[in-house]
Amino acid sequence: MSFLEVKNLKVHYPIRSGFFNKIVDYIYAVDGVSLTIEQGKTYGLVGESGSGKSTIGKAIIGLEKIKSGKIIYKGKEIDRKFRNRKNEYNKNVQMIFQDSLSSLNPKKRIIDIISEPLKNFENLTETENKKKILELLEIVGLSEDALYKYPHEFSGGQRQRIGIARAVATKPQLIIADEPVSALDLSVQAQVLNYMKDIQKQYNLSYLFISHDLGVVKHMCDYIYILNSGRFVETGTKTDIYDFSEHPYTKRLIAAIPEIHPEKRLENALKRKKIEEEYQKNKKNFYDENGKVFDLKKLTDTHFVALK
Ligand SMILES: Nc1ncnc2c1ncn2[C@@H]1O[C@H](COP(=O)(O)OP(=O)(O)OP(=O)(O)O)[C@@H](O)[C@H]1O
Ligand SMILES: [Mg+2]
Known part of the structure; x- marks a missing residue:
């Protein structure tokens, strides 16, 4: 039994407008995430x-306020x-x-x-x-x-x-x-x-x-x-993420880590530019037609990625 499990959590913030302050739309701040904590x-x-x-x-x-989803603490769902x-x-x-x-x-x-x-x-x-x-x-x-x-x-x-x-x-x-x-x-x-x-x-x-x-x-x-x-694009161990990342969004975040060695800075900047281009060019492979991140797929027992 895990210490904490979050299952398919959604939090949507209403966007209000006009004289009557009516809800006109929602921000899908968190849109279906699950995680486990030991x-x-x-x-x-x-x-x-x-x-x-x-x-x-x-x-x-x-x-x-949670729109939907479960929080399970030591095996019991939290009210x-x-x-x-x-x-x-x-x-x-x-x-x-x-x-x-x-x-x-x-x-x-x-x-x-x-x-x-x-x-x-x-x-x-x-x-x-x-x-x-x-x-x-x-x-x-x-x-x-x-x-x-x-x-x-x-x-x-x-x-x-x-x-x-x-x-x-x-x-x-x-x-x-x-x-x-x-x-x-x-x-x-x-x-x-x-x-x-x-x-x-x-x-x-x-x-x-x-x-x-x-x-x-x-x-x-x-x-x-x-x-x-509001959705997970990739999850994994430190090695999965830093050495074997699959998702361009993850690669982009890794490339943004500041380079401490001055002699590597130029090389790093060029790499970052390439990753950014790849990210922009291939967007259709990681967002569906509504712009939503795909569901996670299993690569290994620990490594999951949300690609088409
Ligand atoms: N109280 C709120 N009402 C409406 N929208 C909100 C509210 N709080 C957050 N949001 C929106 O929900 C989304 C997620 O916000 P959140 O603060 O969780 O982001 P974050 O990842 O923590 O960002 P940061 O790195 O800047 O702290 C954003 O689009 C934000 O504008
Ligand atoms: Mg924040």
Whole structure:
């Protein structure tokens, strides 16, 4: 039995217009994705801006209304109206949000922000709570004087670490990490990623690691889901994706990984141009007549691709 299974998930946002604010159409932000998460593993969710990554994450924790599909937690289907319920699922599945500034309440102090998820599940006295928050701050490398400050008094990197402290407070088993390091300097990125790996080992955590950057994902993930227009175009292990990718959309993302060796930059740029041309020329092979990504087909036991 898998820790979490998402089956044929769809999230459609209504587009409203006119004086009566009538629904005139829908954005198919997530349009039929299935994924499986096992304990202790890291899964990459990769795609360009607007491909639906955050929507999938938020739907899993119950922050987005699901059009259809199932979320199965330890073999049991989760009720669609589970949001804000103080149940085991909400304790065990936490999220680090993409935008640390807008996801941390600006009027609350750090101690209250990090305590929030804890309060739903544990009855701690004020002293116990403070002790716990201090431990969490220490783990993410922030000092005691952070306790009574407000989010705007921190740098982007520090705020991201506050988001991580909040997400790990309830000792979850799965953390959905939405672009956890994309706002950070390279040196701080490494620090945060290493910390995430450390606590993973300690608690046998699973991650759903959301990123547009296949470079970072390579460093972190066991299995990778490539998302394009709300559907998966390719899924596979690190080797499947980085060494044997079949889908031009995946190849394009891989070619976009910045080249660190200056002598290879020109070669890389030419390769990128060729891949882009191939992608534009062959579009009919990977989108059906309605512009929708095909269903995934099995290549090997681990590798799936959505080609005609
Ligand atoms: N609340 C909303 N109402 C209407 N449309 C939305 C809403 N949230 C997201 N969308 C649309 O759904 C699609 C997917 O958005 P989503 O935020 O999931 O993308 P993303 O892959 O996380 O992008 P990014 O890399 O920029 O964070 C986009 O077209 C977006 O404009
Ligand atoms: Mg996003």
